[in-house]
Amino acid sequence: MKVIAALFSIVLGVVLLVAANDLPIWGDPESPVSVHLSSYFIEHSVEQTSVPNFVTAVLADYRGYDTMFETAVIFCAGITVMTILRRSHRLRKKNVPPRPVREGQDIIICSAARLIVPMMQLFALYVLAHGHHSPGGGFQGGVIFGASFILLALAYDLKTVLSRLKEKTMMLVSGLGVLVYAGIGVLCLFLGGNFLDYSRLASILQVTEIEARSHGILGVEVGVALTVTCIMLSLYADLASGGEMDEGL
Amino acid sequence: MADFIQALLGHYNNWAFILLLMIGFYAMIAKNNLIKKVIGMSIFQTAIILFYVSMAVKKNSTIPILDHGHGAVEHAIDVAAYASPLPHVLMLTAIVVGVATLGVALAIIQKIHRTYDTIEEDEIMEIIAQ
Amino acid sequence: MIQSQLPILIIVMPLLMALVIFLLGHKNEGLCFYLHVLGMAGLFAAALGILDQVVTSGTAIHYYLGGWPAPYGIELVIDHLNSMVIAMVAAVTLLVAFYSRQTVPAEVPMRTEHEKVPLRVRNYYVLYNLLVAGLLGLTATGDAFNLYVLLEIATLSTYGLLALGRGRAYYATFKYLIMGTIGASFYLLGVGYLFIMTGSLNMADLFTLLDTAFMQQSMSITIAFAMILVGVWVKMAFFPFHGWLPNAYTVASTTSSCLIAPLMTKVSVYVMIRLMFSVFSAQYVFEILGWQKIVVPMAAAAILFGSISALGQKNLKRMLTYIVVAEVGYMVGGAWLGNVNGYTGAVYHILADGMMTLCVFMAIGAVSYKTGDASLESMRGIFRKMPVTSVVFLVGAFAMIGIPPTCGFFSKWYLVTGAYEAGQWLFLGALLASSLINAIIFFRIIETGYFPDFNKAHGHGHHTDKTVVAEAPLSMLVPMVITASSLVLIGLFSKDIINNLIRHSVPPGLF
Numbered sequence: 051m052k053v054i055a056a057l058f059s060i061v062l063g064v065v066l067l068v069a070a071n072d073l074p075i076w077g078d079p080e081s082p083v084s085v086h087l088s089s090y091f092i093e094h095s096v097e098q099t100s101v102p103n104f105v106t107a108v109l110a111d112y113r114g115y116d117t118m119f120e121t122a123v124i125f126c127a128g129i130t131v132m133t134i135l136r137r138s139h140r141l142r143k144k145n146v147p148p149r150p151v152r153e154g155q156d157i158i159i160c161s162a163a164r165l166i167v168p169m170m171q172l173f174a175l176y177v178l179a180h181g182h183h184s185p186g187g188g189f190q191g192g193v194i195f196g197a198s199f200i201l202l203a204l205a206y207d208l209k210t211v212l213s214r215l216k217e218k219t220m221m222l223v224s225g226l227g228v229l230v231y232a233g234i235g236v237l238c239l240f241l242g243g244n245f246l247d248y249s250r251l252a253s254i255l256q257v258t259e260i261e262a263r264s265h266g267i268l269g270v271e272v273g274v275a276l277t278v279t280c281i282m283l284s285l286y287a288d289l290a291s292g293g294e295m296d297e298g299l
Numbered sequence: 300m301a302d303f304i305q306a307l308l309g310h311y312n313n314w315a316f317i318l319l320l321m322i323g324f325y326a327m328i329a330k331n332n333l334i335k336k337v338i339g340m341s342i343f344q345t346a347i348i349l350f351y352v353s354m355a356v357k358k359n360s361t362i363p364i365l366d367h368g369h370g371a372v373e374h375a376i377d378v379a380a381y382a383s384p385l386p387h388v389l390m391l392t393a394i395v396v397g398v399a400t401l402g403v404a405l406a407i408i409q410k411i412h413r414t415y416d417t418i419e420e421d422e423i424m425e426i427i428a429q
Numbered sequence: 430m431i432q433s434q435l436p437i438l439i440i441v442m443p444l445l446m447a448l449v450i451f452l453l454g455h456k457n458e459g460l461c462f463y464l465h466v467l468g469m470a471g472l473f474a475a476a477l478g479i480l481d482q483v484v485t486s487g488t489a490i491h492y493y494l495g496g497w498p499a500p501y502g503i504e505l506v507i508d509h510l511n512s513m514v515i516a517m518v519a520a521v522t523l524l525v526a527f528y529s530r531q532t533v534p535a536e537v538p539m540r541t542e543h544e545k546v547p548l549r550v551r552n553y554y555v556l557y558n559l560l561v562a563g564l565l566g567l568t569a570t571g572d573a574f575n576l577y578v579l580l581e582i583a584t585l586s587t588y589g590l591l592a593l594g595r596g597r598a599y600y601a602t603f604k605y606l607i608m609g610t611i612g613a614s615f616y617l618l619g620v621g622y623l624f625i626m627t628g629s630l631n632m633a634d635l636f637t638l639l640d641t642a643f644m645q646q647s648m649s650i651t652i653a654f655a656m657i658l659v660g661v662w663v664k665m666a667f668f669p670f671h672g673w674l675p676n677a678y679t680v681a682s683t684t685s686s687c688l689i690a691p692l693m694t695k696v697s698v699y700v701m702i703r704l705m706f707s708v709f710s711a712q713y714v715f716e717i718l719g720w721q722k723i724v725v726p727m728a729a730a731a732i733l734f735g736s737i738s739a740l741g742q743k744n745l746k747r748m749l750t751y752i753v754v755a756e757v758g759y760m761v762g763g764a765w766l767g768n769v770n771g772y773t774g775a776v777y778h779i780l781a782d783g784m785m786t787l788c789v790f791m792a793i794g795a796v797s798y799k800t801g802d803a804s805l806e807s808m809r810g811i812f813r814k815m816p817v818t819s820v821v822f823l824v825g826a827f828a829m830i831g832i833p834p835t836c837g838f839f840s841k842w843y844l845v846t847g848a849y850e851a852g853q854w855l856f857l858g859a860l861l862a863s864s865l866i867n868a869i870i871f872f873r874i875i876e877t878g879y880f881p882d883f884n885k886a887h888g889h890g891h892h893t894d895k896t897v898v899a900e901a902p903l904s905m906l907v908p909m910v911i912t913a914s915s916l917v918l919i920g921l922f923s924k925d926i927i928n929n930l931i932r933h934s935v936p937p938g939l940f
Binding site: 320324327333336340343344347350351354385386389392393396399400403404407408410411414415423427 | 574577581585588589592597599602603606607610611613614617618621624625630
């Protein structure tokens with residue numbers, strides 16, 4: 051088995067090396083990747099969406115449809131993990147594995163976490179809101195926000211976090227995040243445009259069409275951040291506690 | 300032959316990703332431990348991300364964010380000064396998909412461990428065969 | 430207005446319905462089912478609307494998401510080929526939605542400590558809707574990378590649905606997860622090579638860019654094509670890559686296997702056909718590469734392997750999964766014959782096979798719902814106990830064997846003609862042999878089902894012990910009967926389907 055696997059991977063490697071043969075030279079500014087579509091985005095995204103960060107503009111507007119399903123993928127993973135790991139009450143009583151018991155909390159770690167967590171959450175909001183101008187956006191902000199809760203769970207315990215952010219609320223908000231994204235898309239539909247055509251939001255927001263695109267991007271990024279935050283925490287809580295939602299690690 | 304070697308050396312960025320890809324692929328097929336398989340899967344996906352990101356590189360260019368944000372629209376934008384944004388966007392999506400798959404894989408492994416009390420593939424096969 | 434928005438509605442409707450069920454469904458599970466059926470009915474109506482639109486206008490519908498023009502934004506393209514696949518997917522999901530009324534609460538009930546509601550039923554329907562959104566999205570899309578994202582959402586929800594099965598489901602799902610990730614990653618790698626060579630992701634744009642002598646000679650493009658093919662083949666369980674399918678589908682719950690077995694493989698076959706002819710061209714695939722010399726014999730091997738493995742199975746569901754592997758061989762082989770009849774047979778078989786796989790899986794599901802298992806023995810005396818189910822099974826079996834006027838006959842007819850024209854004798858032989866083997870398999874089951882207990886009955890001379898009729902509930906019977914009658918209808922109207930839909934989608938370069 052190991053020999054066959056090694057053979058397969060060597061064949062794969064050789065095939066890919068051969069394929070690499072007539073690829074453009076690395077870093078060539080004239081390569082098709084840099085010229086065909088990307089140059090259009092670099093030249094036009096500011097005038098069309100008023101977002102200086104090209105990645106954000108392409109992610110949430112030109113290819114916003116991809117990103118919507120990306121959010122749905124995250125949501126889907128959260129539900130799948132929850133559904134797989136959760137056990138019935140009956141089964142749980144019958145077959146309880148010994149759960150780790152934590153002895154007290156470390157005062158240094160707890161105090162440090164108490165200091166860091168608010169900073170992290172503030173920074174997460176900054177990353178989310180400043181995604182138009184600097185590296186950042188919904189995913190990044192959401193992950194940082196989710197990580198702040200995970201840090202809390204590591205320093206204290208899972209129950210502390212789940213008493214502040216109930217699991218039910220968590221899942222509800224993650225669904226809401228996707229709903230915000232798809233809802234903005236449908237709103238554009240009702241305003242007479244195509245799905246996710248944010249320029250139609252201009253009539254509601256009382257701004258120009260180009261600014262409306264920028265605001266629309268912010269709207270969907272908020273939706274993304276909500277889903278990512280909650281699913282990151284829920285994945286951690288489910289996986290760390292084996293679906294028991296009690297002590298964890 | 301010399302041409303071929305020349306071409307290989309010109310694409311040294313691809314070597315890194317192909318090597319990672321081979322390691323990941325091998326681990327996914329050959330490893331007996333399910334967690335190691337999943338680690339292999341992550342390496343495999345990371346290799347592809349590296350491939351995409353490396354194609355966005357342009358010599359002497361910077362991150363794909365316009366300098367001086369607003370108000371600079373009147374200036375002509377120098378395309379060659381910014382790395383291509385599109386591969387980055389695509390990989391943001393692929394990373395998210397990777398995280399989702401990883402989460403589901405770990406959850407399934409926990410369930411397998413609960414059922415069979417092991418995560419070694421050959422031992423699971425033995426239990427199933429009984 | 431709604432007319433022009435139909436292409437996006439068929440994708441967004443199930444996505445929104447997933448969220449609505451998710452947010453409202455924790456009140457009670459009955460609501461989940463009704464919301465779900467409502468959503469699926471709306472979806473089916475929308476799919477028919479699109480089909481009608483395409484047939485009457487005779488041209489492809491282009492839908493630009495976000496209002497961005499084609500190569501820059503993502504576009505949906507719905508032409509004669511995928512409007513048919515969309516209608517098939519919508520029909521299957523609607524029928525399975527009705528069917529799930531009894532099976533889902535019976536197979537995935539679970540109460541958690543925190544909440545009184547059986548969350549699993551709600552989550553099941555949420556995943557179901559996400560799967561449908563993914564499948565329809567990847568059928569409708571005209572963007573190579575968007576296809577990857579939707580393929581992943583479809584497979585990810587499949588993992589969830591399969592893992593809810595019993596016993597060995599988790600290990601089988603894990604195997605599928607590893608294989609599925611390899612498949613998706615190969616596809617992504619192939620798209621990466623196309624992207625690095627052309628700089629584009631839009632299928633129509635790629636088609637134009639690849640249509641140059643330089644691109645057609647390029648080694649990178651050839652390997653990109655190979656990577657994409659391998660990726661899609663893994664997803665559809667084409668012969669050497671089929672290992673995950675029988676295990677994963679056998680241990681899945683009844684509803685999951687009814688939903689996933691007809692859809693996942695067929696949609697993957699559609700994706701292969703789409704990529705072969707809309708991204709690459711018939712000329713590139715058949716003349717410049719000429720890989721049909723390898724792929725068609727591979728398809729023949731798939732058919733023979735699937736059929737012969739099915740012959741040896743005791744568990745009926747497992748037997749059907751091997752037949753699914755064989756059917757994938759039919760479609761891949763047909764698409765690779767490189768002539769119009771082969772193409773017609775393959776595309777028609779996507780529709781026909783989707784419906785007939787659904788039919789037999791539903792019938793076996795109903796038997797195992799009543800008797801508790803799905804072995805050959807459970808079929809004993811089934812004609813008396815469950816007359817309607819047995820008739821449905823009979824129709825499905827006839828279609829699988831290829832007896833007219835069921836649809837199975839017509840797809841085989843075109844495939845055989847195509848194989849004859851292309852001179853692919855091995856494939857032709859495999860097609861005929863598999864029909865024969867299918868006949869043996871199904872007549873063995875029918876025999877078991879018809880004669881309750883041969884030895885005992887013979888001794889009495891006359892049946893005195895009347896078996897009580899114990900049919901499956903109406904919620905299962907109605908979709909089953911509709912499916913079975915659709916098999917005959919698709920067969921009877923095969924000329925119309927082929928002339929109005931499939932002939933219009935034949936790619937240039939096929940003869």
